[in-house]
Amino acid sequence: ETGVTQSPTHLIKTRGQQVTLRCSSQSGHNTVSWYQQALGQGPQFIFQYYREEENGRGNFPPRFSGLQFPNYSSELNVNALELDDSALYLCASSLGVTGELFFGEGSRLTVL
Amino acid sequence: QKEVEQNSGPLSVPEGAIASLNCTYSDRGSQSFFWYRQYSGKSPELIMSIYSNGDKEDGRFTAQLNKASQYVSLLIRDSQPSDSATYLCAVFTRNRDDKIIFGKGTRLHILP
Numbered sequence: 355e356t357g358v359t360q361s362p363t364h365l366i367k368t369r370g371q372q373v374t375l376r377c378s379s380q381s382g383h384n385t386v387s388w389y390q391q392a393l394g395q396g397p398q399f400i401f402q403y404y405r406e407e408e409n410g411r412g413n414f415p416p417r418f419s420g421l422q423f424p425n426y427s428s429e430l431n432v433n434a435l436e437l438d439d440s441a442l443y444l445c446a447s448s449l450g451v452t453g454e455l456f457f458g459e460g461s462r463l464t465v466l
Numbered sequence: 467q468k469e470v471e472q473n474s475g476p477l478s479v480p481e482g483a484i485a486s487l488n489c490t491y492s493d494r495g496s497q498s499f500f501w502y503r504q505y506s507g508k509s510p511e512l513i514m515s516i517y518s519n520g521d522k523e524d525g526r527f528t529a530q531l532n533k534a535s536q537y538v539s540l541l542i543r544d545s546q547p548s549d550s551a552t553y554l555c556a557v558f559t560r561n562r563d564d565k566i567i568f569g570k571g572t573r574l575h576i577l578p
Contacts, residue, residue, distance in 0.1 A: 387566065396470075396554050396568035397510065410564035444509055453500045453558035453566050457509035 356381050358447050358458035366464045367435050375430045375461045377445030385451055386428040388420060389444040391460075397444055403428055404451050432463075440465045469493060470557050472569035480577050485542040487572050489555030492536065499531055500556040501540045504571065510554055514540060545576045 359378045367373050379386050385404045389397035399412035403422035417433040426447070432439060442462050446455035471490050479485040487501075498517045502510035516522045516529040516538065528541040538557075542549055552571040559565055 389568075394570075396472075396570040399566055399568070402564060402566070404564075410566075412565065451560070451564050453498050453556055454512055454515055455500075455502075455510075455556075455566070457511070459509050 358445060358456050360443075360445050360458035360461050362461055363459065364462045364464075366466060368466050369435055369437060371435050371465075372431065372433045373435060373463060375432075375443050375445075375463075377428045377430070377447075377458060379426045379428070379445075379447035380456050383447035383449050383456070384426050385448045386422055386426065387446050387448070387455065388428070388430045389446065390414075390439075391442045391444055393441075400430065402451070409451065435465045437465050439463060469567045470555055470569040472553075472555050472572045474570055475573040476575050477572055478575045478577055479545050481545055481547060483545055485545045485549065485574055485576070487540040487542075487553050487555075487574065489538045489540075489569055490536055491538070491555075491557045491567075493557070493559050494533075494536065495561060496536075496557045496559045498558040499529070499538045500558070501527075501529060501538075502554040502556060502568075504552045504554055506551075542574075547576045547578050550574060550576045 387402040388400040391397045402410040406422045422428045442460045446457045501514040504510045514529040526543045530539045554571045555569040
């Protein structure tokens with residue numbers, strides 16, 4: 355059984371640029387959610403995709419957008435990067451819409 | 467009022483003692499509740515889920531839920547140094563939008 359994988363693991367961008375983060379869900383899981391975790395904070399819910407549809411969103415501006423593909427993998431896109439976007443971005447997959455989440459190792463984004 | 471609140475700690479507990487971690491939540495409509503453990507530099511890992519009032523035991527871990535008081539707790543018996551981590555409380559709410567809200571986490575330090 356393959357776990358949740360994320361890429362890239364680390365990346366550095368400059369303010370105003372755009373970034374795409376990728377996530378492959380655990381085998382058999384059809385739901386993916388994304389979280390932003392700043393240092394010393396809990397994960398902040400960005401959005402969730404179930405069967406390719408967004409079905410939940412946290413308090414993040416529209417420049418945070420996403421996709422889920424037919425194989426249930428997912429992308430998180432962030433436009434017009436700001437310094438405060440520097441964080442660990444976590445992807446989690448689950449079987450259905452539930453709080454029982456399996457996390458990937460995260461993508462650490464630094465915005466300069 | 468924050469949606470999910472936890473004492474950030476650090477909570478220091480002697481090895482072999484009981485560690486007690488607490489969490490309160492604001493949305494009375496929340497349906498399910500979870501505890502995640504996060505080691506430094508790692509992603510969160512699900513350790514307990516609880517869906518109805520009362521206690522749920524799994525090995526050395528006991529989760530307790532009181533929906534009337536909007537309170538969730540996690541007890542760790544016979545604490546081990548390997549239990550030293552940040553413990554995140556997560557609350558799942560299913561309304562028009564599904565959302566999973568994490569607390570900031572409590573840092574637990576088990577003293578050898």
